[in-house]
Amino acid sequence: MIFTPGTTASINLVARSWGDTNLRPGDEILLTEMEHHSNIVPWQQLAERTGAIIRWLGVRDDFQLDIESLDRLLSGRTKLVALTAVSNVLGTINPVREIVDAAHRVGAKVLVDAAQSAPHGKATASDWDADWLVFSGHKMLGPTGIGVLYGKRELLESMPPFLGGGNMIKSVSKQGFVAADLPHRFEAGTGPIVEAIALKPALEYLMRVGSDAILAHERQLAQRAIDGLSSVSGLRILGPSIQSKTGIVSFVIPGVHSDQIGQYLNAAGVAIRVGHHCAMPLHERFSVGVSARASFYFYNTQSEVDAFVTATLRASEL
Ligand SMILES: Cc1ncc(COP(=O)(O)O)c(C=O)c1O
Numbered sequence: 001m002i003f004t005p006g007t008t009a010s011i012n013l014v015a016r017s018w019g020d021t022n023l024r025p026g027d028e029i030l031l032t033e034m035e036h037h038s039n040i041v042p043w044q045q046l047a048e049r050t051g052a053i054i055r056w057l058g059v060r061d062d063f064q065l066d067i068e069s070l071d072r073l074l075s076g077r078t079k080l081v082a083l084t085a086v087s088n089v090l091g092t093i094n095p096v097r098e099i100v101d102a103a104h105r106v107g108a109k110v111l112v113d114a115a116q117s118a119p120h121g122k123a124t125a126s127d128w129d130a131d132w133l134v135f136s137g138h139k140m141l142g143p144t145g146i147g148v149l150y151g152k153r154e155l156l157e158s159m160p161p162f163l164g165g166g167n168m169i170k171s172v173s174k175q176g177f178v179a180a181d182l183p184h185r186f187e188a189g190t191g192p193i194v195e196a197i198a199l200k201p202a203l204e205y206l207m208r209v210g211s212d213a214i215l216a217h218e219r220q221l222a223q224r225a226i227d228g229l230s231s232v233s234g235l236r237i238l239g240p241s242i243q244s245k246t247g248i249v250s251f252v253i254p255g256v257h258s259d260q261i262g263q264y265l266n267a268a269g270v271a272i273r274v275g276h277h278c279a280m281p282l283h284e285r286f287s288v289g290v291s292a293r294a295s296f297y298f299y300n301t302q303s304e305v306d307a308f309v310t311a312t313l314r315a316s317e318l
Pocket of ligand 1: 006007008009036038039084086087088113115116136147278
């Protein structure tokens with residue numbers, strides 16, 4: 001476990017350190033259409049530097065990954081599969097283990113973006129056999145500015161340090177440096193001390209509440225919201241049915257820009273996220289520019305859902 005500033009930093013670390021060392025022109029990276037930009041752009045930059053090619057695993061009309069095309073997309077040329085365990089727009093929970101096993105069969109490494117799943121999920125990096133797994137503290141009741149890069153030890157040991165500086169060395173001379181052992185070789189500079197201390201009780205608290213209870217509560221709220229929104233004419237929910245997702249409810253109302261919904265709800269005291277949610281390729285896939293997203297977590301209540309639904313109904317009438 002290496003402390004980083006967050007998911008984005010963890011992915012960039014792997015792209016720079018492992019990617020620059022291991023990828024050659026013509027090698028392939030497989031991403032999914034439902035990735036957050038943090039799990040797209042670092043690989044596009046890597047592809048630009050190395051001549052690697054990016055391939056895409058599609059999302060079906062039912063908002064699930066097009067798992068049937070996996071075998072066609074994977075080959076001996078595939079060096080890396082990078083996928084999110086849970087979509088930050090659709091809430092879709094992906095079959096990570098199945099994809100990891102298929103990737104490993106062709107010799108590819110797998111990076112799992114657990115930014116959205118760690119706050120709910122009970123699966124661990126070892127359940128999934130992920131080569132790397134990344135997440136952010138601020139999505140799981142912890143502070144901003146800290147996240148984790150988990151990696152298999154032998155893989156991390158084979159990777160050159162990314163950032164150089166204090167803390168990541170055993171020794172330095174005028175001729176060069178000897179890198180420190182794990183995890184310090186990837187933790188250059190003064191670490192996020194305060195953030196690391198604050199992350200621990202947040203995670204302990206989450207584990208006490210328990211992932212089953214968190215997911216069950218979220219789903220109940222999300223279903224209540226979906227039912228409440230069903231009377232809005234033309235409203236389209238972006239996401240699969242509730243048993244296949246977390247408590248995220250993204251939606252589009254034809255003819256109403258998500259900014260307008262967001263502003264109206266904001267004035268009504270309801271905070272939602274609007275825009276492309278750092279997932280432009282996914283919005284393009286469903287032929288919408290932007291969407292509105294309510295994200296429920298275990299601290300939300302039914303009356304908050306009702307306030308959200310009432311305000312959204314009013315906004316759509318307006
Ligand atoms: C699925 C997913 N991946 C990556 C990120 C990026 O996380 P961070 O901004 O903490 O680096 C997010 C944040 O919204 C996310 O939801």
